[in-house]
Amino acid sequence: MSDQKHEYQVDLDWKKGRIGTLSSPELDATIEVATPPQFDGGVEGIWSPEHLFVSSVSSCFMTTFVAIAEYSKLNFENLEVQATGKLSKQEGKFVVSEITLKPELTITDEKFAEKAKRIMEKAEEACLITRSIKTKINFEPKVTVGLLD
Template sequence: METSQEYQVDLHWKEDENAEVSSLLFKDKIQIAAHYCLSHVNNDIWSAEHLFIASVASSYMTAFLRTAKNKGINYKSYKSSIRASVAISDKVSEITDILIRPTIVIIERSQINKTLKIFSLCREHSLVLNSLKIRIHIFPSVVVQ
């Protein structure tokens, strides 16, 4: 069964200010730097590149947690660190590689191998990752508590 869904984000920029994104669904607005990410201006505002990488990280997480729940994994927490490599030249700048280091805390030692397998499976279930033509490297960790 195929369904569709649409997402809308509104962006507003005024002269000499940072941009702001919002959505009708949320009351909070997000400040976004209105400068090129490599210009190193006002580093305390999220850039479009930071938001992009956060989108990759959160999409992978939701795919993992949904798959783990469906496969009966009992987990306590999930965290990840994600890095993107950017190639910069006079003609083009592009993200070439993304490295995701997710860590999951599980309850049962007997579920370690099953959990590790889910890390590789869930990439295919991540909407954002499936949309990318970037090399993605995933180095998962499983902790039993």
Template sequence: MSQHSATIQWLRSPHPQDARTYSRRHVASLAGGQLVSMSAAVEYQGDALCADPEQMLISAVASCHMLTFLAIAERQKYRVESYQDNAVGYLEKVEGAGMAVTRIELSPKISFGGDNLPDAAALSRLHASAHKNCFIANSINAKVSVV
């Protein structure tokens, strides 16, 4: 077991485009000392220059899948040279529950080096195992798929 923490800090200030409401900008301080400028999504009067919680959730799922994939690939003697994912999450209305990120589509592009290269079936098994063992995917209700 491990614990993970973040500190969120917000101070009232006027919204830059609508003085009748407040700014959604805030800062997340992570345990490693990193500061992340955050806001609501633009659709909810947020700042496009900041990360929004939905982007952070999608990033967490994609990052967890990648890190799990890399660990499994290494254990199976595959040498991953690069990994890029353009993940997309969908915020949708859920009947009786309001809005939710209902699905996340991962689109990893991976290059391998060395003599041991996975075929399509092995690559599919690697992704299935990564998905099954991803801590973040196991923690959410959204459907996560590799497209």
């Protein structure tokens, strides 16, 4: 990545009530978004800003990990990341106070387990989204050795 500035345009089109659609001129897919059901007027079954916030941390970890793994020549079979955001009140206002990231990496050779864990930790530290937010990140990586079916 160069030292240039990058911009990412996202457009929102309000549909009705607490529901809108996110799009970008750079992307084909749209995402329906709404207030989460835990709040008045919230809607079940639709992505919320809170889901998108947590997913930005999770997906940033994944993309950063893959880049570092490729650079480090670490072969892996699979990566799954469970991410959970906790909403709480601070000074009387709701914030996403912490996110727990639980990545599970599957590799085929035990001798690379420590290297894999170090790369996972490096990716968590290097993720630009994580570095851009004040939310506490709880990081619980796991390396599994085996082959996928």
